[in-house]
Amino acid sequence: MGINPYTPYPVTIKRVVVENEDKDIKSFELVFTNPEHEKAFNYLPGQFAEISVWGYGECPIGMASSPTEKGILRFTVKKTGGVVTTALHNLQPGRQIGVRGPLGNSYPVNEIKGKNIFIIGGGFAFTTLRSLLTYLIHPDNRNNYADITVIYGARSPGELIYKDEIALWQQRDDLNVYITVDKADEHWDGLEGFVPTIAEQVIKSWDNGVAFVCGPPIMIKFTIPVLLKAGFPPELIYTSLEMRMKCGIGKCGRCNIGPKYVCKHGPIFTFAELQQLPSEY
């Protein structure tokens, strides 16, 4: 962040990718107008930024790109029907928007070296997990981690995001990739079933693992018991939380869950930390 934590860096939309059949999830690839800003925007997987669409305002979005992907910043945004996400979805490549951050804490990419990694995602919340996975499998980093398992599911085949990349991940022999849909269609030859069910089949024991779980609340709710049953300590189960936000820097008082501010102490929390918090989220 610069001198003024409220002013965004100008960025230009380079490419827009429609990610799903419903066409309400788009990825935006952005480039910084000023190279100095790109240097200053030093982030890790799991962090987020406030995206500005001039005249419409700001909203917090997790980084879907990895810091290992130089020159490009990527966000995957679902159009909720709200003010900012709708405005963003109407923008074409070439338009200037603003990015303020990086904000919040990150996945503990250094602390988890040497461990078996389980990445478990559902729906479009896979965004920051994509950032994490891309970071972990980068040639500079891959050897720091043991086995990497990815379990990712969506409602239907058409709702899976990052399809081209999934195909590439599936071809690698250093990744265990399980892609599932709640309901298959006639073209689908992959797994069928909810993410927690697949997780239960795949993850039999803790085995020095660490798990990252992001998705709809219902998916998280049913996945965590699976991990606990397999023997995962609550301190090694990570998830990303969401609260309505404005400032992103612990000042506007909006995003607290008990004494913890999701924009500052989070958005990444361990299940052990969540057990200490009031259930007001």
Place this chain on the structure above:
Amino acid sequence: MKLIKKNRLKDFLNTLMNYYDVFAPVLKHKKIRFQKISTPEEVILEYSNTHNKPTELFFPQCEVLFEVDLKENIPEQPPKPDKPVIVFGIRPCDARSLQILDKVFHWDGVDDPYYFARRNNAILIVMGCTEPRSTCFCTSVGSGPMDHNGADLFLTELPEAYAIEPVSEKGKAVFEQVNDLLEDATEGELKSLAELTRRAEQMIDSEVNLNGLSDKLRGMFDHPVWDEFHLSCIGCGTCTYLCPTCHCFDILDEKKGNYVRRIRFWDCCMYPYFTLQSSGHNPRPTQKQRVRQRVMHKFQYFVENFGEIACVGCGRCILNCPVNLDIRSILKRLMEVKG
């Protein structure tokens, strides 16, 4: 000890106005609030406290963060104030509330540049309270009517003069600027100052024992006692808009011709929209949860994050709540029940 005689207060203020923009309590729309004065005559001296919180001078109800022309140019620096400011006559509780806001606006070293541009530019001339209101309970939250904490200069009203004590370095500099107008206190005046100071604390007649409250509250989130307080609350938000330690805000864009301005303005945890997410999910959908949030934030969460209570006992929320929801009764009840 130095004094400024009451009949010379006008000269005192005029001298200050030569060097500073002076803000003082004035009557505006039948309410007393701090405003920039252009003559000493505007200043109201008989007041227990202002209706509006003086923290609004540093963190205004609404302000422009920056303007962008739609082609380029995002300014990096907040605008600088031009003349140094004196806040004359702010009460000790309100001066302390600024120290509380300082903590939020400086959390983990991330400074809020708009707040600190004004804060660092201002000198506080605090006026001790010789006639506290019945709703004041500053002594219960670690302060008092003669608390010098947060003051640059401290004034105490005597029958014919104001005793004036420099507290900070900034205060000393102002003290020098007005030195010509000051006189030495007589024996009698010194005695009267000591007497007033002693008596002031006793005049605060509402006392709530808050010993151990924040530790106790940590385990009380799900306590049935929270089912009581909100029943009369109509969620109007008056309590937060007047509270000098409340700091929640919203940020929005406003389009004006080719320019966009990003503004921020006070927001309020007593409103359902405060936490409403775009998906329709609301983590605090009921007034019970919102009242609990307000109390817990001030008396537990803030203590956990910053080591002190975020209430200075000014009593504004008590005096102005349309349904007489009294924070002191809530606190007493919380202290009473088995945790």
